[in-house]
Amino acid sequence: MAKPWDAIVVGGGHNGLVCAAYLAKAGRRVLVLERRHVLGGAAVSEEVFPGFTFSVCSYVVSLLRPWIIRELELSRFGLELIPLEASFLPLPDGRSLCRWADPGLTRDEIAAFSKKDADVYSEFGRAMSKMGQFAKPVIDAPAPDPTSLRPGELLKLLRLGRHFQDATPDEIELRLKLFTMSAVDFLDEWFESDVLKAPMSVSGIIGTFLGIRSPGTAYVLLHHYMGEIDGAFRSWGFARGGTGAVSNAIAESARHFGATIRTEAPIERILVENGQARGVLLENGEEIRAKTVVSGCDPRRTFLGFVGADHLPDDFVEGCKRYKYRGSSGKVNLALDALPQFSSRPGDGLHLRGDIAIAPSTDYLERAYDDAKYGDFSRRPYINVVIPSTVDPTVAPPGKHVMSCFVQYAPYDIKEGPSHWPERREAFGDAVVDTLAEYVPNIRELILHRQVLTPWDLEQEFGLSEGNIFHGELSLEQLAFHRPVAGWTRYRTPVQRLWLAGSGAHPGGGVMGTPGALCARTMLDGGAV
Amino acid sequence: MTKRYDALVLGAGLEGLAAAATLAQAGRAVACIDALEQPGGVCARRTFHADHSVPGLLHELGATRRALCAGLDLASAGLAWNEKETALWVPPPVEDPEARGLRFARGEDGWHAALGSHAADTDGLARLFGFIERVRSLALEILDEPVPELFTPSKRELFALAQKAVRLRRLGDRDMLELLRVIPSPASDWLGEHIAHPGLRAVLAAPALAGSVHGPRAPGTAGLVLLRACTLEREPVGGGAALAGALADSARRAGVEFLLGQGVRELRVEAGSVRGALLAGGESLDARTVVSTLDPATTFVDLLPFPHSSDQLGRAARQWRTRGGIASLSLACSSEPAFRGTDDVSLVRAISASQLDELELAADALKYSDVPSAPWLDVVVASRIDPQAAPAGKATLSVHIHGVPFDVQGGWTDAARETLLESVWVGLEHLAPGLRSSVVGHELLLPSDLAANYGLRGGHLLGGELNLDQLWIQRPSAALARYRTPLAGLFLAGSSSHPGGNLFGGAGVLGARAVLSS
Numbered sequence A: 001m002a003k004p005w006d007a008i009v010v011g012g013g014h015n016g017l018v019c020a021a022y023l024a025k026a027g028r029r030v031l032v033l034e035r036r037h038v039l040g041g042a043a044v045s046e047e048v049f050p051g052f053t054f055s056v057c058s059y060v061v062s063l064l065r066p067w068i069i070r071e072l073e074l075s076r077f078g079l080e081l082i083p084l085e086a087s088f089l090p091l092p093d094g095r096s097l098c099r100w101a102d103p104g105l106t107r108d109e110i111a112a113f114s115k116k117d118a119d120v121y122s123e124f125g126r127a128m129s130k131m132g133q134f135a136k137p138v139i140d141a142p143a144p145d146p147t148s149l150r151p152g153e154l155l156k157l158l159r160l161g162r163h164f165q166d167a168t169p170d171e172i173e174l175r176l177k178l179f180t181m182s183a184v185d186f187l188d189e190w191f192e193s194d195v196l197k198a199p200m201s202v203s204g205i206i207g208t209f210l211g212i213r214s215p216g217t218a219y220v221l222l223h224h225y226m227g228e229i230d231g232a233f234r235s236w237g238f239a240r241g242g243t244g245a246v247s248n249a250i251a252e253s254a255r256h257f258g259a260t261i262r263t264e265a266p267i268e269r270i271l272v273e274n275g276q277a278r279g280v281l282l283e284n285g286e287e288i289r290a291k292t293v294v295s296g297c298d299p300r301r302t303f304l305g306f307v308g309a310d311h312l313p314d315d316f317v318e319g320c321k322r323y324k325y326r327g328s329s330g331k332v333n334l335a336l337d338a339l340p341q342f343s344s345r346p347g348d349g350l351h352l353r354g355d356i357a358i359a360p361s362t363d364y365l366e367r368a369y370d371d372a373k374y375g376d377f378s379r380r381p382y383i384n385v386v387i388p389s390t391v392d393p394t395v396a397p398p399g400k401h402v403m404s405c406f407v408q409y410a411p412y413d414i415k416e417g418p419s420h421w422p423e424r425r426e427a428f429g430d431a432v433v434d435t436l437a438e439y440v441p442n443i444r445e446l447i448l449h450r451q452v453l454t455p456w457d458l459e460q461e462f463g464l465s466e467g468n469i470f471h472g473e474l475s476l477e478q479l480a481f482h483r484p485v486a487g488w489t490r491y492r493t494p495v496q497r498l499w500l501a502g503s504g505a506h507p508g509g510g511v512m513g514t515p516g517a518l519c520a521r522t523m524l525d526g527g528a529v
Numbered sequence B: 001m002t003k004r005y006d007a008l009v010l011g012a013g014l015e016g017l018a019a020a021a022t023l024a025q026a027g028r029a030v031a032c033i034d035a036l037e038q039p040g041g042v043c044a045r046r047t048f049h050a051d052h053s054v055p056g057l058l059h060e061l062g063a064t065r066r067a068l069c070a071g072l073d074l075a076s077a078g079l080a081w082n083e084k085e086t087a088l089w090v091p092p093p094v095e096d097p098e099a100r101g102l103r104f105a106r107g108e109d110g111w112h113a114a115l116g117s118h119a120a121d122t123d124g125l126a127r128l129f130g131f132i133e134r135v136r137s138l139a140l141e142i143l144d145e146p147v148p149e150l151f152t153p154s155k156r157e158l159f160a161l162a163q164k165a166v167r168l169r170r171l172g173d174r175d176m177l178e179l180l181r182v183i184p185s186p187a188s189d190w191l192g193e194h195i196a197h198p199g200l201r202a203v204l205a206a207p208a209l210a211g212s213v214h215g216p217r218a219p220g221t222a223g224l225v226l227l228r229a230c231t232l233e234r235e236p237v238g239g240g241a242a243l244a245g246a247l248a249d250s251a252r253r254a255g256v257e258f259l260l261g262q263g264v265r266e267l268r269v270e271a272g273s274v275r276g277a278l279l280a281g282g283e284s285l286d287a288r289t290v291v292s293t294l295d296p297a298t299t300f301v302d303l304l305p306f307p308h309s310s311d312q313l314g315r316a317a318r319q320w321r322t323r324g325g326i327a328s329l330s331l332a333c334s335s336e337p338a339f340r341g342t343d344d345v346s347l348v349r350a351i352s353a354s355q356l357d358e359l360e361l362a363a364d365a366l367k368y369s370d371v372p373s374a375p376w377l378d379v380v381v382a383s384r385i386d387p388q389a390a391p392a393g394k395a396t397l398s399v400h401i402h403g404v405p406f407d408v409q410g411g412w413t414d415a416a417r418e419t420l421l422e423s424v425w426v427g428l429e430h431l432a433p434g435l436r437s438s439v440v441g442h443e444l445l446l447p448s449d450l451a452a453n454y455g456l457r458g459g460h461l462l463g464g465e466l467n468l469d470q471l472w473i474q475r476p477s478a479a480l481a482r483y484r485t486p487l488a489g490l491f492l493a494g495s496s497s498h499p500g501g502n503l504f505g506g507a508g509v510l511g512a513r514a515v516l517s518s
């Protein structure tokens, strides 16, 4: 039998790949095993219909850490990010609001709704960016550990405290509020126009089963002020070739450093002997041995699936069961015959080269949540639309377009039961198209093909438990030293030599790469591999 | 001629009384001022129909900070506490009348529930309340002292903070982490982890959410359930009116002068310091200290003359959220009510919510300012706690209707009130069959009526919404949470200050102590 690998990485999602690349770069022999025929997991590009390439799941890149791009030399391996030009909010009554990269233009747009808000908007941006700076060290390092009494840990907590101390009273107040308030309540303190608050508040609920009025959703607003492309704040972007290009660049980097990557290699079990991970068993019966195993899959799949409760301590199993997924979003990908015409801003323009939010009011968004609370998809959902073909000609035939619609809410647990989603799939797709038609009257005629992904599909096809896009809700009680289970938040697991590198580990979901990178670093620093 | 005092206490509700008594006991000359004719605020007796009255409008006084109020010697003012905790009755759900109801009470030997066929939850309850018991003393310690100084802590305060951290660590890794996980969680999740019985979940969550506009799916509501479970003890004999009466008595004995029946029109400010107050009737009072137990907006915006309602104060006041969600309905009945599903005629309190979604739906109505179509009800048979509430053989009930917004779309017209009442009758009929036909008189106080009658901003009964962002170091704002205000001599010590809410007496006593130590 062949010499065992230093590490097997289960799952070729972008985090698994990042982890593999770092381990390979440090000279370890690494094997990545991906279940699907393509790499990337939820950060994937696929030619779903001939000529039309979709970022099937994740569609904008924001938090991908610049230091990872640099250290893994991703630009060299083909990564190219195209910044979004604008955030466009069409309204059903024909008005619209566009927020641009240019603050002056944004100001004018907002002033059409509220002079006061236009003045406050940039001040808000500054305050938030400042807080983003404060939060960045938290997402770029392993979670603080309040249970540790080691001097190093205490020092870290102290430093966090210092950060707090150095702030002005106003800043302290703002931070406290940000971490306890609902997105809407928080924005209410700054702005008066609903038209502005609605699309802003919505970032607080992405991937959670919460509403914009649910406390604890405000902090996610920071995301928008931490996103960076080329070091520039507040920018979100497309990857040329779709989000899968990010994963492909990471995979290229990993291969360059010597990693081996296999697709269509689903594993069935992680082999555990005497409390230690020893390798994996593939679904085809093949057994591969390794000194360490890293899982890039979510905690449920990893621990309750691949490892099995028998090999785990009871309270850890209980923690895994408590950890909440309850996916709340779906995706509708449309292949279009031509560029869609928004009745509020007809014609082509830069407003189509950003993200477009169907979020006309805070009540609209809250009602969308209410539908989901009681077990149905939103009749009128929040939709985040992008049309990457406007800036990236590689993804659609000339003159034609791809339109990606991220949709919330679509609760995994619909009242008929999750396995009944396939019967409701097209109705869900129709609700999305009907909603779009209120803003783009001719949308139906433009649709050449349509792909509808429900939370059930995200689970079945992409291995995301309960369709949660972030490997578990990013709610306050599931962050930092609670992610995924208290006491096991540093990529280590109760099974020796088994590590967790996916979005279910700190700092969580999104195309960031951080869990994968920090996992690799922890393994290497500790001499685990 | 202006009268001179050491301190003026604005508001003669529970906090105002506690603050005034504490100050007077320390030898200060204190006047306690209120627009209402009698002390007690919402806890004052309210006669609403012939010889039927309610001993105040509140349903839970068992979280009163008895340790903090110990110095006020309420016992010699005649106050006693019940021997047992009040049991809550949840009748069987409407759709399943065959099911058994649920009686929930915390007995002498820890929490227990008459779970009937739902004995399966015994273990879950034991786990839940085992945890609560373990974190309880730390919680009480934090609630019964002022919040830590965040902005410019002295060495001593830093040391105290470090001690607190050590106390937290002493819970052990497991409980400490669990505590940090539970506080920001939704109640529905936390309760769901331990308890299967829908009625039991509802009975644990419902009263805890009474000060919040949120339903049990909202993050932070588990923290509220925990807060209530840690603080709620036995109720005072005679209800809120008895508690208020004893506090007023204590204040009077300590020498507090009551100026009732007229409110304050304006605070007098000179050279950045408070100098006294001008009463509505025109009388001017001198004092170097003013302790307001009114809400921040009333205190800083309505009472402070421009330009002292400065940016910071004005902002804090505007941002303080006080959306009430409860209407109070008092019922005069010709006979004793009988709750559905039980023949226990000593039951004092029942709630109509037999599952968490009923709470969630009521919260939905609040969000959209709708007249709730199926509000949930919290019923207290006032005449069973207070013999004065009704003549012998008759009964008085106090009903809290949950999910009633301050404003509704189209305004609170007579028709809207009728629609609301109609749905309440339906709910009451389910709770206590035959009740409606025994009602001989009623009074409905919507949140807007509560605001008008009692000066409660937003109609909120507990000084401002209870949410994570409005508790502890943020009650009522990070800069104002230690009772002091930027204006020398002006203090804030009502239920919108820490610990606030229904932790009665806490803010009043701690606020008065802050005055005394400065």
Ligand SMILES: Cc1cc2nc3c(=O)[nH]c(=O)nc-3n(C[C@H](O)[C@H](O)[C@H](O)COP(=O)(O)OP(=O)(O)OC[C@H]3O[C@@H](n4cnc5c(N)ncnc54)[C@H](O)[C@@H]3O)c2cc1C
Binding pocket: A010, A011, A012, A013, A014, A015, A016, A033, A034, A035, A036, A039, A040, A041, A042, A043, A056, A057, A058, A059, A060, A061, A062, A063, A265, A266, A267, A268, A296, A297, A298, A301, A330, A331, A406, A458, A462, A463, A464, A468, A469, A470, A471, A501, A502, A503, A504, A508, A509, A510, A511, A512
């Ligand atoms: C619809 C949708 C939209 C999103 N939009 C955005 C966005 O715009 N911006 C953003 O930043 N984030 C977005 N996200 C979130 C982001 O895509 C994910 O958080 C992130 O891609 C997860 O990466 P990961 O590497 O941690 O895990 P995954 O990508 O889930 O990787 C896990 C991998 O394991 C593989 N696997 C599963 N089972 C097995 C097995 N038995 N054997 C071998 N391999 C297996 C899976 O196929 C998968 O490739 C979105 C997610 C979804 C679903």
